[in-house]
Amino acid sequence: MSSYLTDFNKVFESRVRLGMMSLLVVQEQVDFGQIKENLQLSDGNLASHMAALEKMGYVEVRKQFIGKKPNTTYAITALGRQAFVEHLASLEKLIQQIHP
């Protein structure tokens, strides 16, 4: 397989996880509600896709209380940032190869 394809990260082949990482890479803290609204996901779907990113070590969870309400925020890890940036670089490379 050509290198620019093997470089793609399997975990980012999902529209939902791509969207999550896109939010997390530009904003250091994103909470459950923001992600849910922005990506229009059900609670369960959000949780399971986010769990996949956590499992890879790409995302960290922070649980806190805001006032009296529980609040879950997510943050990208250094590893996650690196992996995502590399994935985007591979995409860019593919695009370059196709219409330089």
Added chain:
Amino acid sequence: MSSYLTDFNKVFESRVRLGMMSLLVVQEQVDFGQIKENLQLSDGNLASHMAALEKMGYVEVRKQFIGKKPNTTYAITALGRQAFVEHLASLEKLIQQIHP
């Protein structure tokens, strides 16, 4: 969902189909063997992913004999080229938004 994500084409969310379209968009004729070798696919996997692209009208099949051997080549359609270029444009847009 943010627009740059809804614009993604579901059929191109697969590494294999992305690879196929990448080959087809730069080379007008690509045959079964070339694709198989380039993407390292089993016959069956190749055929079924290609069938998905055909079903969308993105790819055309051309069967012929080269000498005495049967030969199947694939070619991108105008529709396929358009869809793929739009998909790449959405990816590019995402990348731009993330690190302009």
Added chain:
DNA sequence: CATTTTAACTTTGTATCGCAAAGTACTTTT
């Protein structure tokens, strides 16, 4: 002529995925 090979599939079986809906736990608001 019979067997094997080649090309390109199709079928089958299995494992994984994606998603909605429902259920859970704990707390707060009413």
Added chain:
DNA sequence: AAAAGTACTTTGCGATACAAAGTTAAAATG
């Protein structure tokens, strides 16, 4: 006490991905 909010987990089901094996038809080989 009951209802609602937050963040899940579980369940169930249809779709997907893949390898492996089976199929078809012609060609090459013995």
